Amino acid sequence: MDCHDHIIVESERKRGQHLGQAERGAIQQLRKLGYSLRSIAAKIDCSASPVLNELRRWTPNRKSAKGRTQEYSANSELALYLANRVMSR
Secondary structure (H helix, E strand, O other): OOOOOOOOOOOOOOOOOOOOHHHHHHHHHHHHOOOOHHHHHHHHOOOHHHHHHHHHHHOOOOOOOOOOOOOOOHHHHHHHHHHHHHHHO
């Protein structure tokens, strides 16, 4: 692989599919590095709205002004996602 920018080596994600675990991990890492929503979306080859929805949906709310800010976690999100998928069937 010549280019070091690519995180995912799989074929292109089809429109309307859920994000995979590799894409969620990429969102987490790129967000920690300070990338914007649109640049994250360009790296994982999707539009900016799934990235924004992912961050909004799975980032816990801040309970007070003190302490660390809550961050998006792909690992804790996976358990919640799978539980929600079981309930939806």
